[in-house]
Amino acid sequence: MKPDRRQILQFALVSAGLGATAYAGSKAFADAPTFRRAGVAFDTSVALTIVGLEEHDAQAALDAGYAEIRRLERVAGLSTPGSAIRTLNATGRLDRPDPALIDMLTVAADVHNASGGAFDVTVQPLWIFYDSFAKRGTWPTDEQAASARALIGQQHLRFDADAIVFDRPGMGITLNSLTHGYAADRVAKVLAEHGVNQAFVDTGEMEALGRNAHGGEWMTAIRNPRQAEAMLGTAPLTGCIATAGDYAYAWSEDFSRHHILDPRTGYSPASFATVSVIAEKAVLADALSTAVSVVGPDEGLRLLRHYGAEAYGVTKGGRVWASAGFPRQGLA
Template identity: 30%
Template sequence: MRLPLSRRRFLLMSAAACAATQVTAATPTAIWRGQALGTRADVQLVGLDREEAAPVFRAVEAELARIDTLFSLYRTDSAIMRLNREGSLPDAPPDMLALLTLTRSVYHVTEGAFDPTVQPIFALHAEAAAAGRAVDADALLEARRRVGFDQVSFDATSVRFDRPGMAMTLNGIAQGFATDRLATLLKDSGLRDVMVNAGEIRGMGNGGDAKGWPVRLPGGRVCRLENCAVATSALFGTRLDPVRQVSHIFDPSGKDVTLRTAPVTAFHESAAIADAASTAAVVMTDRQLALLKRLDVDLEL
């Protein structure tokens, strides 16, 4: 049920700032740039030149290609698209089940504010926007009946929807997951001073200058990451329907709540958790924001 638009994360961080690490002239830094789950990605390795980094970057590309087969909404053969189409996956890939396990934890901590089963609502709005019309109220009500991560069942080998017509998008956590997977791959390769940006940013080591990896945040402030990840979400970072001011982020509860319009930035050692937390925070109340401390998430509003 892939549509011309997918639910996209909005990162207000400057890619140029990510690339502008302060390393000494004597310190080689190899840089790779490419694509990850439909967004621009880059990896920086301190201490390697381009030739030394070539086999590492080939492994990075292979890992991203593998992750794309799991979570991409752009390809009909991805695991998530097969799940959305068929309603179940009896042979779900282990990494998909691992991400669903993490998703379930965030879903419960956020009292359902982070819920990837909002895809039917997203799809309905995307179809209406493509046709140049507003969403039908009855159709929207029906789509909301198919939302609820508590209606997703999975075990060590399989996943299924417990209600007909359900669908998921993991775009609110998958880019962070990809960043974490690349960071693990690089660490297992013996690299300790790296920066990974697969849609969300994670820095390991000190960036080559003992000051951390610089990342420009909304408003222009530059933070420096040392063994930490950062993710930013904004309600209108991406508009499904610019004419009707329909955002790409939806409140799963369906209640008449006021969503945050200012960017929300989340910090955590895991890019996946930072990714999900920043997405959820857009639709969370002030009381609920305090719940993110249970995940050891630091927020900047």
């Protein structure tokens, strides 16, 4: 549902840049050793930043964090050759699935039910169908899209520890609105197991551990959805944040057709240009950013309250929208 998402930029405080100047903390933290490693995974840039360890220990933790990222690519990467999810989509069945798939599908099922079906991982065939037309510079009629829309239905996806099975031939799933967040959660856990207490995890969605190198809060900058190089402002992050934006993969210049799809209608939702969600777990924030984008502002607030989450968004008309508890100190 969300192919490539660089909606929130990390202020890692690792070089002589904005973060180190603007968010300096107490002197006791000023010389804390900091190590950062960046790369590409899940079709986007990723980066891990660790503070407070000796170099040997930090590098070992970074190795472990990236090993977990690569493992999850082999499980849930739609563009990773031979991945488990590609096998499932090709055959309609996956025996003895990796527990990571079960974890993500469990979250997906819960958000699907809580959102009244607005979140549905089985939109993948319709996404592929639309994308094939868009790449040819055209767009299908409702009649042409009917067969792809008929394949949507999370109720036709069955899963347990033994197998994941599609009840209908031709179905497929995408976990792109879960994988980035799930990876952030898993990597944060791996880093903690390696003695890391201060870190910033960016796997396309973000998770902060402890304090930055200067003793202050880690900061994120939220992108302006209509100006690629402009930011709406900054927000402190002490947990997990994820963003969905119509600009990440659009099929029309006016962003009316884009990669986020309402499974109930088959169309892209028309309320939000971008939504950022803070939740207890990054995988939940990831799913909710898409679900709130689909259901719109009013129903979105109800959904956020259900999960004890907070959100900040901008409508397609440019209006700022936020729940009461979202940290807006540096935002409009």
